Amino acid sequence: MPPPLPTLATPTLLLILLIASPAVSCSSLPPEDGIRIVSAEKRIDLTAPIVKVFLTLKVENAPAANDDASRVLLAFTPTEAQHLSIVKATRAEGKRKKKSYVPLPVEASDLDTTATNGARLYSVLLSSPLKPGEATTLEVLYVLTHSLEPFPAEISQSEPQLVYYRDSAVLLSPYHVLEQVTYIKMPSNRIESFTRFDPTSRAGTEVKYGTYHNQMPSSYLPILVHYENNRPFAVVEELVRKVEISHWGNIQITEQYKLKHGGARHKGVFSRLEYQSRPSISGASSFKNLLARLPPRVHSVYYRDEIGNISSSHLRTDSHKSELEIEPRYPLFGGWHCTFIIGYGLPLQDFVFESVDGRRYINLTFGCPLLDTVVDDLTIKVVLPEGSKNPQPVVPFVTEKHLETSYSYLDVVGRPTVVLKKKNVVGEHNVPFQVYYEFNPIFMLAEPLMLISAALLFFIACIAYLHMNLSIGKSS
Structure with a gap:
């Protein structure tokens, strides 16, 4: 026609x-x-x-x-x-x-x-x-x-x-x-x-x-x-990746997804019985699983949405890569949406290095780990340790860049955060990028000293309380 x-x-x-x-x-x-x-x-x-x-x-x-x-x-x-x-x-x-x-x-x-x-x-x-x-x-x-x-x-x-x-x-x-x-x-x-x-x-x-x-x-x-064309039209309307660096040995990554099926809109009533009885015919253009390619040696992987943890996921790891196969709570037809969060940890020594000029830098992969998807709006936030100075991102293509300050537990002055934004991201954007920064190791003692000081103050307050006489006696 x-x-x-x-x-x-x-x-x-x-x-x-x-x-x-x-x-x-x-x-x-x-x-x-x-x-x-x-x-x-x-x-x-x-x-x-x-x-x-x-x-x-x-x-x-x-x-x-x-x-x-x-x-x-x-x-x-x-x-x-x-x-x-x-x-x-x-x-x-x-x-x-x-x-x-x-x-x-x-x-x-x-x-x-x-x-x-x-x-x-x-x-x-x-x-x-x-x-x-x-x-x-x-x-x-x-x-x-x-x-x-x-x-x-x-x-x-x-x-x-x-x-x-x-x-x-x-x-x-x-x-x-x-x-x-x-x-x-x-x-x-x-x-x-x-x-x-x-x-x-x-x-x-x-x-x-x-x-x-x-x-x-x-x-x-x-x-x-x-x-x-019945291939999955998976479109990530918005992806926010938050990378938190801790020099105590861990990198924590949290990815928040807003996903939709970008193909022809579904009309009529969805029949679960028909979908399961004739999977090759009923809902041929829908998709119910996605594959995320994560870095090697990931740990503490979780996959959840607003309701809670989603158990329909499978993780396969080896020395070269990690693959996480996820299934939303329901199959996605044209025009349908879902939101979810993927989180995982990485060993610090595999991704943070020291350059010849004494600066440290993190080397990560840009883009989206979900295969065969389009990301309309991507935001990457690299949260550096407290006390870091002069952050400088190095990305092999044009992106929007700015700095902001993030706060976490026991932070005093906040953590410098490099924010990178790019629209219309595809798999060809999954290339390495770096963020260089200066860091004095003395700042690693800030939080332990705060905890020790708080503990000492607590014990001193307890000792002072035990030695205080708060009873009401007769006047002499």
Whole structure:
């Protein structure tokens, strides 16, 4: 069934604007106007709720170019830019078995004002500039969240989940693309419909667009794919991770989750009997368990919600990793929510180290431990020991950062707390980050001395009370 007219209005309007607008002239491009894409392969992975796009670009600086090329621009539509979670790029060096991939920095470009039709540009900074006539191969990965649109928007318990995905059959690029092909991978053979632009072919769960030749800059051919996707659409609306460091040998981590099913909304009445009797059919798009990958050597693990402890969890640990399989109190259907807390302890010596300049630092993993989830709003609070000074977080991507003060038992001046915030977090953000700080070991004696002083004062008060004569006697 085709979508209603308002749903198609945006891509249709974009197509009209792109066709009506003239090709980008060389004078309107940045200094790397000599760049052209010799071949482009675009692979779109739609097997999960999170869309992953892999690009293989053979980029050449034209022999007639006047300058070396120090960067390559990537273009995204405004809608893609809104749902863009992360962009990673590598450069292939060497040949065949000796080939290696060198990571390249990617940053938002300041050339958006010169881009055609509001496209958002990102710059891939080359480790060594391309001289005129030279070519190189780039491998690009970018991740899109909330890009799958359920259609129909509401389904009953026994219906499968169908979704729309919108993209372009050709690569949106500010450069001339000589040759390009696009592959779209779906999770099952049930593909309701897909847009056709010759040449287009389908083989099982994969649709191929191309090969297309001599695409002008900013070319765009909108496509729409309608297919079945019953993978768990697990969305963490808010995650607050609190990391408390104690130099007495322990790190305590508490994670508060607000989870929802982000797929097609459930309609009708939920039948537990039907769900348990036909698990493969009834509630095929729902999910009742999640897997959290925790650091190795965890201890004191707990999993609870507002009611209390939830016993439906399984912990598997070894020397390399720990996996916690959790089950909410009820299966989650589209639009349903639940909240819960996961807590665990870690040995201090595995995650807190001393740097060469004498500072201490904690090395942890950013992101969410739940696999195959999107985190709309992530907050990480690293609570340092009392007496710590000059905290400095080191995160390999842009985050919101600020400092605050936390108080716990026996604290006098409070504990410095580093707060990191980021939106639209996916599994590719699960990389190490550090927080450096200065700490004088003399502060470790503060709390024991307070306890000893309180005990001494208590005993002195008891002795004074026993030696006091509070009886009422006769006056002499």
